[in-house]
Amino acid sequence: MAYSYMPGFGNDFETESLPGALPQGRNSPQRPAYGLYAEQLSGSPFTAPRGANERSWLYRIRPSVKHTGRFRPADFPLWKTAPNLNDHEMAIGQYRWNPASVPQEPTDFLSGIRTMTTAGDALGQSGMAAHVYVANTDMVDDHFFNADGELLVVPQVGGLRFITEMGVIEIKPGEICVLPRGVIFKVVPIDGPVRGYVCENYGAKFTLPNRGPIGANCLANQRDFKTPVAWFEEKEKPCRLVVKWCGRFYVTQIDHSPLDVVAWHGNYAPYKYDLASFSPVGAILFDHPDPSIYSVLTSPSGEEGTANIDFVIFPPRWLVAEDTFRPPWYHRNIMSEFMGLVHGQYDAKAEGFVPGGISLHNMMLAHGPDSSGYEKASHAELTPVKLDHTLAFMFETRFPQMLTRYAAESPNLQRDYIDCWRDLKKRFNGTPEGDWS
Numbered sequence: 001m002a003y004s005y006m007p008g009f010g011n012d013f014e015t016e017s018l019p020g021a022l023p024q025g026r027n028s029p030q031r032p033a034y035g036l037y038a039e040q041l042s043g044s045p046f047t048a049p050r051g052a053n054e055r056s057w058l059y060r061i062r063p064s065v066k067h068t069g070r071f072r073p074a075d076f077p078l079w080k081t082a083p084n085l086n087d088h089e090m091a092i093g094q095y096r097w098n099p100a101s102v103p104q105e106p107t108d109f110l111s112g113i114r115t116m117t118t119a120g121d122a123l124g125q126s127g128m129a130a131h132v133y134v135a136n137t138d139m140v141d142d143h144f145f146n147a148d149g150e151l152l153v154v155p156q157v158g159g160l161r162f163i164t165e166m167g168v169i170e171i172k173p174g175e176i177c178v179l180p181r182g183v184i185f186k187v188v189p190i191d192g193p194v195r196g197y198v199c200e201n202y203g204a205k206f207t208l209p210n211r212g213p214i215g216a217n218c219l220a221n222q223r224d225f226k227t228p229v230a231w232f233e234e235k236e237k238p239c240r241l242v243v244k245w246c247g248r249f250y251v252t253q254i255d256h257s258p259l260d261v262v263a264w265h266g267n268y269a270p271y272k273y274d275l276a277s278f279s280p281v282g283a284i285l286f287d288h289p290d291p292s293i294y295s296v297l298t299s300p301s302g303e304e305g306t307a308n309i310d311f312v313i314f315p316p317r318w319l320v321a322e323d324t325f326r327p328p329w330y331h332r333n334i335m336s337e338f339m340g341l342v343h344g345q346y347d348a349k350a351e352g353f354v355p356g357g358i359s360l361h362n363m364m365l366a367h368g369p370d371s372s373g374y375e376k377a378s379h380a381e382l383t384p385v386k387l388d389h390t391l392a393f394m395f396e397t398r399f400p401q402m403l404t405r406y407a408a409e410s411p412n413l414q415r416d417y418i419d420c421w422r423d424l425k426k427r428f429n430g431t432p433e434g435d436w437s
């Protein structure tokens with residue numbers, strides 16, 4: 001089945017899955033059509049400035065108070081929340097991991113989340129966590145919402161169907177999906193076992209970065225973001241709702257599906273985006289610009305230009321710069337960089353950084369092309385070259401990313417990653433020409 005979407009980023013959408021279900025000219029009529037309940041979902045304080053004010057009105061079979069009973073604690077031991085300090089004994093360093101393997105036993109999206117790093121403080125609504133997920137089963141009658149932050153999902157293997165209370169989103173590798181804080185959903189792997197990455201954003205909602213002198217077009221364009229039309233089910237059978245709240249998990253039993261929103265309107269809603277529709281802008285004469293030119297989404301921190309999180313991609317693109325070391329330069333950074341690879345090769349690391357893998361270059365820890373990458377790029381003939389069939393990405397945050405015990409003790413940790421720079425030669429020999437032998 002093909003699902004329908006509405007184009008635009010942060011629009012004031014309206015959608016109904018039964019004719020006349022959406023009240024017109026008012027939000028809360030005395031008796032809504034079809035006997036529905038009207039309910040507001042606030043994604044910003046009531047008094048947020050107009051441009052940042054986000055809320056939606058949901059018209060549903062039962063109000064959300066009926067979608068929770070008494071809560072009891074639930075256990076998702078590999079899903080960690082910041083602050084999560086002193087979780088392991090490993091020293092600082094540049095780290096890289098091979099892909100997580102999908103377990104043999106039945107694992108759904110929630111129990112398949114494994115936190116790699118946490119940053120900032122969820123209780124202070126700043127920072128993030130970087131997770132990988134692996135799953136092989138449907139959540140069936142389980143549902144979830146996250147009070148701690150929104151979830152940016154980056155699939156790497158297999159498609160996912162997110163059945164949310166505001167509509168259905170399907171994504172495959174190469175696309176992303178954002179699930180706002182508080183929105184109820186369940187996840188169905190579409191075509192077998194799945195793996196991917198999740199950025200849990202405790203801070204300000206992701207928005208589009210300013211383009212500055214680039215102007216009104218390119219990078220991620222508003223119309224390419226897709227929000228689902230309303231979809232509901234009337235399912236009267238035992239279901240569960242799991243809630244993540246201040247780093248802890250709770251579950252409640254209900255006797256029906258909470259996915260019962262027949263119509264809604266507003267600007268607080270889930271969305272998807274195909275990363276192939278990102279229009280990259282880059283150097284057309286010389287030098288390698290900062291990777292911020294590839295920012296798809298940004299979560300502002302309140303300090304201008306200092307993001308809580310930037311979601312940056314490294315998509316297929318032409319390299320044409322003259323007299324330029326074309327791969328990313330050597331770098332030390334106040335921001336902390338968590339990278340993943342959806343498919344292909346990353347230009348600074350031809351080997352070792354594999355699809356599904358992860359690298360972490362934390363605050364002020366040096367990184368850059370490996371020895372063979374440097375050798376190749378410093379001797380390459382600089383004809384136009386297309387970097388094709390590649391898609392890497394970065395969750396970059398102003399906060400240091402603290403490793404979890406799971407990440408520190410993972411058998412997938414590449415203990416020899418640091419050796420990728422071992423063979424970088426001293427080229428300085430006192431002459432202006434240097435030693436490029």
Ligand SMILES: [Fe+2]
Nearest residue numbers: 331333337361
């Ligand atoms: Fe960097």
